[in-house]
Amino acid sequence: MKIKTSINNLNNYKIYLRVEEEVNKFFKRKGYLKADLPVLSPALIPESYLEIFETKFRYFNRKEKLYLTPSPELFLKRLLITGIGNCYYLGKAFRNSEPNSSWHLPEFTMLEFYKVGINYLEMADEVLELLRFISVRLSFRAKSRNLKKNDNRISFERWEKYSITQAFLKFAGITEEELFNQKLFIKKAKSKGYKVDSASYEDLFSQILAQEIEPRLGKSGYPSLLYDYPYELSSLAKLNKNGKIAERCEFYIDGLEVGGFCTELNDYKEQEKRFFQESEKRKKNNLINHTIDKGFIKTLKYGLPDCTGAGIGFDRLVMIFANVDSIDKLKLINIL
Amino acid sequence: MKTNAGNLKRGDFVFYQDTIWQVQKADFYSPGKGAALMKTRIKNILSAKNIEYNYKSNEQVDVLDVSSVEMQYLYKDSENIFLMDERTYNQFSLSLVVVGKTADFLKEGEKMFVYLYNDKPLTIRPPMSVSLKIIEAADAIKGDTVTGAKKPAIVETGVTVLVPLFIKVGEMITVNPETGEYTGRV
Numbered sequence: 238m239k240i241k242t243s244i245n246n247l248n249n250y251k252i253y254l255r256v257e258e259e260v261n262k263f264f265k266r267k268g269y270l271k272a273d274l275p276v277l278s279p280a281l282i283p284e285s286y287l288e289i290f291e292t293k294f295r296y297f298n299r300k301e302k303l304y305l306t307p308s309p310e311l312f313l314k315r316l317l318i319t320g321i322g323n324c325y326y327l328g329k330a331f332r333n334s335e336p337n338s339s340w341h342l343p344e345f346t347m348l349e350f351y352k353v354g355i356n357y358l359e360m361a362d363e364v365l366e367l368l369r370f371i372s373v374r375l376s377f378r379a380k381s382r383n384l385k386k387n388d389n390r391i392s393f394e395r396w397e398k399y400s401i402t403q404a405f406l407k408f409a410g411i412t413e414e415e416l417f418n419q420k421l422f423i424k425k426a427k428s429k430g431y432k433v434d435s436a437s438y439e440d441l442f443s444q445i446l447a448q449e450i451e452p453r454l455g456k457s458g459y460p461s462l463l464y465d466y467p468y469e470l471s472s473l474a475k476l477n478k479n480g481k482i483a484e485r486c487e488f489y490i491d492g493l494e495v496g497g498f499c500t501e502l503n504d505y506k507e508q509e510k511r512f513f514q515e516s517e518k519r520k521k522n523n524l525i526n527h528t529i530d531k532g533f534i535k536t537l538k539y540g541l542p543d544c545t546g547a548g549i550g551f552d553r554l555v556m557i558f559a560n561v562d563s564i565d566k567l568k569l570i571n572i573l
Numbered sequence: 574m575k576t577n578a579g580n581l582k583r584g585d586f587v588f589y590q591d592t593i594w595q596v597q598k599a600d601f602y603s604p605g606k607g608a609a610l611m612k613t614r615i616k617n618i619l620s621a622k623n624i625e626y627n628y629k630s631n632e633q634v635d636v637l638d639v640s641s642v643e644m645q646y647l648y649k650d651s652e653n654i655f656l657m658d659e660r661t662y663n664q665f666s667l668s669l670v671v672v673g674k675t676a677d678f679l680k681e682g683e684k685m686f687v688y689l690y691n692d693k694p695l696t697i698r699p700p701m702s703v704s705l706k707i708i709e710a711a712d713a714i715k716g717d718t719v720t721g722a723k724k725p726a727i728v729e730t731g732v733t734v735l736v737p738l739f740i741k742v743g744e745m746i747t748v749n750p751e752t753g754e755y756t757g758r759v
Contacts, residue, residue, distance in 0.1 A: 284606075286603075286606065286607055286608055286609070332603075334609075335601065335603050335609070336579075336601050337601075338600040338601035338602065339600050340600070340601075340602055341601055341602070341603065430590065432629075432632055432633075436629060436632070437608070439607055439608055440607075440608040440629050440631075441629075442607060443604050443607035443608045443609075443610060443629070444608070444610060444627055444628075444629050446604070446607075447602065447604070447610050447612065447627040448625075448626070448627045452625065470606055470607055471606060485606075487604075487605060494604060494605065496605070497605045497606065548605065550605075
C-alpha cells in the first residue's frame with residue numbers, strides 16, 4: 238500500500254465536512270448525546286463475517302492483545318445500559334480483509350446511533366428525517382444515476398419499501414417457503430446457476446441479493462428500504478413473534494447500500510447463545526480468534542432498554558451528496 | 574488456473590457458463606451483514622456482450638492461462654480483421670464484433686498484442702493510442718470562440734473523429750481507439 242495525496246478532491250472533501258456538520262446539528266437538535274469512544278478494545282463482539290485488525294499493547298514484559306473496533310456497538314450499548322439515553326458516534330471504524338474498492342476502505346467513518354423506546358420501523362422514519370435534513374441543508378444536491386429525466390435529484394420524502402420476502406419474490410422469483418428454508422434456498426440457488434459447493438446459506442443470500450435485487454432498487458428516485466430479514470443474517474437483532482424473522486432493515490440510496498438498523502436484542506440469554514454461534518462460524522470461516530467481550534453479556538443482564546440502533550457508512554452517505562462514484566474521491570489522503 | 578474470485582482483476586479471462594469472458598471491471602463489495610462479494614463486469618469474447626456478475630469473494634474461479642503475443646495488423650474485410658505473428662508468420666483472424674470500435678482506427682502494419690488461449694486468438698489488447706493523419710477537415714469558423722468547441726474531421730482510416738477547431742488537414746493526431754476520442758496532436 239502507498240500514501241496518496243489528492244488535493245484535487247478538496248471540493249468533495251468540503252462536502253464531506255458539510256454533511257458532517259449537518260449530521261451533528263441534526264442529532265444535537267434531537268437531543269442525542271455525542272459519544273467519543275475508543276477505537277482500541279481488549280475484546281470484541283463476535284461477528285461471523287467481519288475480519289478484524291489485531292495489535293498488541295506492550296510495556297516491558299507485559300503484552301496484551303488489543304483490537305481495532307469494527308463498530309462502536311459494544312461501547313454504545315454499555316452506555317445505554319447506564320441510562321444515558323439517545324446517543325451517537327461519528328468516527329473511525331476498521332474492517333480487515335476489505336480491500337480498497339469503489340465502496341470500501343479498511344479504515345472508514347461510521348455513524349452509529351441509538352434511540353430508546355422505538356422499534357426498527359419507527360427508526361425508518363428517524364433515518365428518513367435525517368436524510369431529508371441533510372438534503373435540504375445541502376440544497377438538494379444528491380443526484381440519481383438511475384433517473385433518466387432532466388430533474389434527477391433524489392427525493393427523501395418517502396421510502397421505496399420492500400420486505401425481504403417481497404423483494405426475493407418480485408425480483409428473483411424465490412418464494413417465502415424457499416427463502417426461509419435453508420435446504421430449499423440452496424437448491425433454488427443451484428437451479429439458478431449459482432455455485433453452491435461449500436457455500437453457506439448466508440453466502441448465497443448475499444450473492445442473490447446483490448445479483449438480482451440490488452440492481453433493481455432506487456429506480457424511482459427515492460431511497461429504498463429492505464426489511465424483515467431471515468434470522469440467520471442478524472446476530473444482534475430482535476426476532477419477531479414467530480421467531481423466524483429478524484426486525485432488521487437495510488437501506489439503499491440510488492442502489493448503493495448505505496446503512497442498516499434493527500430493534501436491538503436485549504435478552505441476554507439469547508445474546509449469549511448467538512455469541513457462541515457467531516464465534517463458531519468465525520472459526521469455520523478461518524477468521525482471527527479474538528477475545529470475546531464477555532463483559533458485554535454481563536452488562537446486558539442489567540437490562541438494555543428497548544431501543545433501535547442504526548449504522549450508516551458515513552463515507553458512502555457523503556458519496557451520494559458529493560455525487561462521486563468512488564469513496565477515495567472524498568479523501569485528501571488515501572492509503573491505496 | 575483456479576483462484577478466489579476476490580483476486581480477479583481487470584483484463585483476466587474467465588470461464589462463465591462454459592464460455593470465455595474478459596473481466597472489464599472488478600470491485601470488492603461487502604454488505605453490512607453477510608458474505609463478501611466481488612462485483613464484476615465481464616464481456617463475452619464472442620458476442621462482446623457485457624454483463625454484471627457478483628461472485629462470492631471466496632468462490633473458486635477458473636482464470637484462463639492466456640499468453641499475449643505481439644502481432645502486426647494486416648487488413649480487414651466486412652467480418653474480420655487479419656493479423657500476423659511476425660516471428661512465425663502465422664496468420665490469425667478475429668471477428669469485428671470482438672474487436673469493436675478499435676478496428677476503425679487500425680492502420681496496416683500497426684503492431685499490437687493479441688491474447689492467445691491454446692494457440693487460438695481471443696481478442697486484441699487495444700493500443701492506448703494510435704497516431705492518424707487528418708485527410709479532410711472543415712476550416713475553423715471565424716468568431717467561434719466557444720472553449721472546447723469541436724468539429725468533425727476524417728482520418729486516414731476513413732472514419733470521422735471530433736477534433737478541436739485548430740486542427741488542419743495533413744496534421745497528425747492521436748486517438749484513443751477504444752472510445753474513438755481525440756487525445757492530442759502529435
